[in-house]
Amino acid sequence: MVDETAGESVSAPHRSAEELVAKAIAPVKPEYLRPPPVRSGDTRRSGGDNTGDEVSKDKTGDSAGSGLVKEKRSKRQQKKERQQQIKSAANVCAQVGRTGNVDSCPFGSNCRFNHDLEAYLAQKPADLEGTCPFDSEEKICPYGVTCRFFGTHKKNLIRESQDLQRRKSHEINNLDKDLQKSLWKGKVKFPKAEAQLKLLGLKSGKKASLETEVEQEEINEECVEDGDKPEEESRPLKRSKSEGDTDCTNETSNGKSCVEEECENEIAEDKVENGSPKDNLKLSSKVEIIPELHLREKKLIDFRGKLYLAPLTTVGNLPFRRVCKGFGADVTCGEMAMCTNLLQGQASEWALLRRHPSEDLFGAQICGAYPDTITRTVELVDSNCSVDFIDINMGCPIDVVVNRGAGSALLTKPTRMKSVIKAASGIIDRPLTVKVRMGFFEGRNRIDSLVADMYNWGASALTVHGRSRQQRYSKHADWDYISKCVDNAPQELNVIGNGDVFSYCDWNNHMSQCPKLSTCMIARGALMKPWLFTEIKEQRHWDITSGERFNILKDFVRFGLEHWGSDNKGCVETTRHFLLEWLSHTHRYIPVGLLDVVPQCLNWRPPSYYGRDDLETLMASDSAADWVRISEMLLGKVPEGFTFAPKHKSNAYDRAENG
Structure with a gap:
């Protein structure tokens, strides 16, 4: 690995620990350091047996973020492939897969998906090691025969479709379908928000929000340039007036301010457009001014x-x-x-x-x-x-x-x-x-x-x-x-x-x-x-061992299968994807027992080193190919043609965009 700031090799056994720390290089004990690797081009080092050649490229058209290499195809060809995939044996109907009964699908022969259970089971990948995360909690697995742990199920078949809605009962804040449909149709009302915006003299919409700030922001920028604190509290929020407008603080003939009248007009117009209030999903029965709560x-x-x-x-x-x-x-x-x-x-x-x-x-x-x-x-x-x-x-x-x-x-x-x-x-x-x-x-x-x-x-x-x-x-x-x-x-x-x-x-x-x-x-x-x-x-x-670290990954995978699902169609691969994203960060950790100076600092660049065992060496690799190997130890073989590139490119040290 190359120290980009110094233009020298990170692996330099002849340097003292103080010199390495001064150059932001982790001072790993000399007996664990690897010899400088022989490189050709931009090939990256690997902590295991792989050479890192399987790392997908960021600047090509290979969809690096998705992990799947895709060639350009016409829209007609893509549509044809989607239709073929839907009818393929691998794309079994979800209802049939859950119950194991070909007659359970309410659409029958009109269903877009495959109902041939025998064909599906013939091409289904082998079960993963371990037990189903749902069955282990004494629940019936919602994925039935499509689960990658189907062989371990205590109750292999029969699950009513309505029970599927409770498969995430251990999780809170699931999106209600009725609320989602109302949000799609724009029928959800926000009485508290509208009242508060009216109370503060803020109109709804991007244009109005920008107008409200124009004059005040210019004053604030001047204050900041002079090193003074913006005097925001002394100036009320107001929107700039275009030609023909009146001051928003003036009262109209009915005794209401322009802002209040405009807000009520907007609400009335919205009722006419969307139907009666009874037809709309509301968060409150009426619109009213909400008094501002004091922090106490x-x-x-x-x-x-x-x-x-x-x-x-x-x-x-x-x-x-x-x-x-x-x-x-x-x-x-x-x-x-x-x-x-x-x-x-x-x-x-x-x-x-x-x-x-x-x-x-x-x-x-x-x-x-x-x-x-x-x-x-x-x-x-x-x-x-x-x-x-x-x-x-x-x-x-x-x-x-x-x-x-x-x-x-x-x-x-x-x-x-x-x-x-x-x-x-x-x-x-x-x-x-x-x-x-x-x-x-x-x-x-x-x-x-x-x-x-x-x-x-x-x-x-x-x-x-x-x-x-x-x-x-x-x-x-x-x-x-x-x-x-x-x-x-x-x-x-x-x-x-x-x-x-x-x-x-x-x-x-x-x-x-x-x-x-x-x-x-x-x-x-x-x-x-x-x-x-x-x-x-x-x-x-904590000088944590590689075995303890691997158990942490096992817990993450178990939690991931509970959260995203245990079927092969997307859910297992979703867990794999997020596991690989996490591994793109964890490889930067250097075990305490390998360091000459403790503790490790966040900005230290780890040199190429051997671990105290093969698993620790594998976990230290910055090669995406080795991260994939670790995922296969937990989730089985990856699909054919699978590659991975980290979304946040944590190996750059200054481009991680978390938080």
């Missing part, structure tokens, strides 16, 4: 001293959170969900809100660009999900999010931040938390000047990631700046620090550096070693 009246959560697992994109799924809960995580938060997708009823986005009963302190994180969108989403989640708090992401650095005006883009718009927090916090009695970065551009940090304001706007807790959006995940987190934010915060506000926690020593140092800090959020450290929570609670460096 809200339910509060004391985050002080609690171990908080950060919301992690892709890898922070429910099975992974269950693994972390088993190691002592106190607070968990779901993956970031986009507000627009939730409001459209997208099942894949709602799946990010699912909660396991073991998550006793759980929050949902949402991300949006405008006050009306976020406020409606907060009301929707608050009314239909079991969560202890709702977190608004204002720090996500991913381009696709920032380009929509969400995530870190909000850091450049303090007036919009104010509108979002005030509107969202005013309609719920559970805590509303906010996650931010230091600022958008490096060297132009502004969050420290807004910390006290965020509490006044309605935030119960604030998480500060000690990097700017421009930094992404490169360089060290700035804990001096986090400490400055803590000092500026009122006593009642929980301030949580985030960045570079990879050992109990890091935890202790950050907590002692910022005595008023409530806790530290743990993100990439948990991805690389989820037992970090145990290390912090027990104040020790």
Whole structure:
């Protein structure tokens, strides 16, 4: 492996531990180091017997993110292949597969899928090792003969279709089908959100939200350029008037303001378009002005001293959170969900809100660009999900999010931040938390000047990631700046620090550096070693064995099969996909017993080394081919033509986009 900053080989046995640490190279004991590999072209090293040639390429048309190599085909050819696949023996009817009865399908001969059970069983892959995760819990497996553990079923056949709806009864916050259909049709009403937006003088819609901010943002930018704090509290929110408009504070002939009259007109027009109120799914029986709750009246959560697992994109799924809960995580938060997708009823986005009963302190994180969108989403989640708090992401650095005006883009718009927090916090009695970065551009940090304001706007807790959006995940987190934010915060506000926690020593140092800090959020450290929570609670460096690490992967696979399903059609491969994404992070962990300097730092580049046994050596490989080998030890052989490339490219060290 090459140290890109120094232009030298990472494997350099003649260097002292101090020299290696100075160059951000992990000081592995010399007896475990590999000799420098012989390379040809860009071939990557491998910890096992493979050469890494099976790693899919990012810059080709091979659909690297999906893991399947696909050639370009015409739409007609793709349609023909889909029709052939539907009728193939492998694509058995789900109802027939569940019950084992060819007559159980309500569509009969008109069904699009195959009903030939014998043909399906003849081509079905061999069962996986172990027992069915559903049968082990004394439940009847909802996948019947299609389950990859069918041979271990205690009750092999017969399951009524209505029982299938209860297969995820151990999970909370499943999307109700009636609610989903109403969201599709735009029939869900948001009375609390509309009333709160009216109360704050905020119109609905992207254009109106932009108009509300134009003049105030120009003033704020000038203040920030001069180093002054934006005087937002002294200026009421207002929308700029075009030619012919009147002041929104003027009363009309019926004694109501323009904003109130326009809001009522919009509601009346919506009733005419969508039918009578009885035909619409409503969250409340009538629209009324909701008085803003003072923070004393809200339910509060004391985050002080609690171990908080950060919301992690892709890898922070429910099975992974269950693994972390088993190691002592106190607070968990779901993956970031986009507000627009939730409001459209997208099942894949709602799946990010699912909660396991073991998550006793759980929050949902949402991300949006405008006050009306976020406020409606907060009301929707608050009314239909079991969560202890709702977190608004204002720090996500991913381009696709920032380009929509969400995530870190909000850091450049303090007036919009104010509108979002005030509107969202005013309609719920559970805590509303906010996650931010230091600022958008490096060297132009502004969050420290807004910390006290965020509490006044309605935030119960604030998480500060000690990097700017421009930094992404490169360089060290700035804990001096986090400490400055803590000092500026009122006593009642929980301030949580985030960045570079990879050992109990890091935890202790950050907590002692910022005595008023409530806790530290743990993100990439948990991805690389989820037992970090145990290390912090027990104040020790755990020299975990390869066997113990493999058992953790077994638990993840078991949780994944329970969560995504145990049939071969997609579900097992879904578990494999997320396992491989996780392995793209875990290979960076270096066992304690192999290091000359303990503890390992998050930014250290691991050299090529041997483990203390073959399994530990395999786990240290940064080759996707070896990660696939590990997945095959747990989930059987991969499909023909399968390849994998990590979504977050964690081997780049500065481009991981989790959290």
